[in-house]
Amino acid sequence: MKRLAKGWKNIHSDSDDEFSLPTSSDFQPMDTEEQEELVRSLERSQAQQSRFWRSVFAGLLCCFVAFLIFSIHGQTTMPWELRYHAYFMGEIESWLVIAADWAAVLVCSLAIAGLLNNSRSRRRFLWFSCCAGVLLAVFWLYNMLKLDKFRWDVIWLPLGPLSGAGFCLYVDTLLNESSEEVKKLRGYMYAYKSH
Numbered sequence: 235m236k237r238l239a240k241g242w243k244n245i246h247s248d249s250d251d252e253f254s255l256p257t258s259s260d261f262q263p264m265d266t267e268e269q270e271e272l273v274r275s276l277e278r279s280q281a282q283q284s285r286f287w288r289s290v291f292a293g294l295l296c297c298f299v300a301f302l303i304f305s306i307h308g309q310t311t312m313p314w315e316l317r318y319h320a321y322f323m324g325e326i327e328s329w330l331v332i333a334a335d336w337a338a339v340l341v342c343s344l345a346i347a348g349l350l351n352n353s354r355s356r357r358r359f360l361w362f363s364c365c366a367g368v369l370l371a372v373f374w375l376y377n378m379l380k381l382d383k384f385r386w387d388v389i390w391l392p393l394g395p396l397s398g399a400g401f402c403l404y405v406d407t408l409l410n411e412s413s414e415e416v417k418k419l420r421g422y423m424y425a426y427k428s429h
Contacts, residue, residue: 265293269423273416280416284409290348291405295342295349295398302342306335318388323381334373341367341395345402359401367396 255317264272305316313328322331330357349360374392378384 266423269330273420273423276416276419277374280412282334284413287405291402292346292349295346295402298398299339299346300341300393302335302339306332306339309335318391321381321388322377334370335372337366337373339393341399343398349402349406358407360399360406363399364396364403366374366400371396 271369288375305319309318309319309332310326314323319331344363344366348356348363371392375390378388378392
């Protein structure tokens with residue numbers, strides 16, 4: 235990259251006007267080594283950014299999983315003490331709330347595994363988490379609609395795990411598209427021929 239920048243500066247240092255737009259004669263084709271170096275640096279950068287964003291979203295979901303485990307512990311030791319569970323006291327049994335929270339932990343864990351897994355089954359984990367998130371959202375929405383008054387403050391119960399899984403699928407799709415673009419760039423490399 236430094237050689238490319240140095241070559242660019244040398245081309246422009248010869249011209250009279252430093253602020254003029256480059257013309258087609260200003261550009262010199264890159265040789266094979268320069269192309270390879272550029273593509274390798276883009277591949278490294280893309281891989282580093284992919285690891286970073288996968289870790290960020292996996293970390294956010296881990297925080298949500300920790301909260302869900304706290305919620306399970308609260309419902310197990312002191313049933314219906316947590317306000318967001320107490321709304322459902324007359325509608326469903328305590329063990330169903332605990333099971334639904336464990337299902338939310340499973341949805342988030344599948345999404346985390348899908349983000350951090352480097353195998354071909356990555357997409358399968360993410361799709362399973364989205365499907366399970368939809369089923370969990372249907373369960374919670376059905377029970378929320380049975381309440382006397384719809385409680386907007388617990389809308390995160392159906393939408394939390396589903397949106398977490400959906401965001402992870404979206405991030406994975408974006409990062410895969412970025413990786414494919416870098417792979418295409420490698421395919422577009424041309425052979426430099428000196429005359």
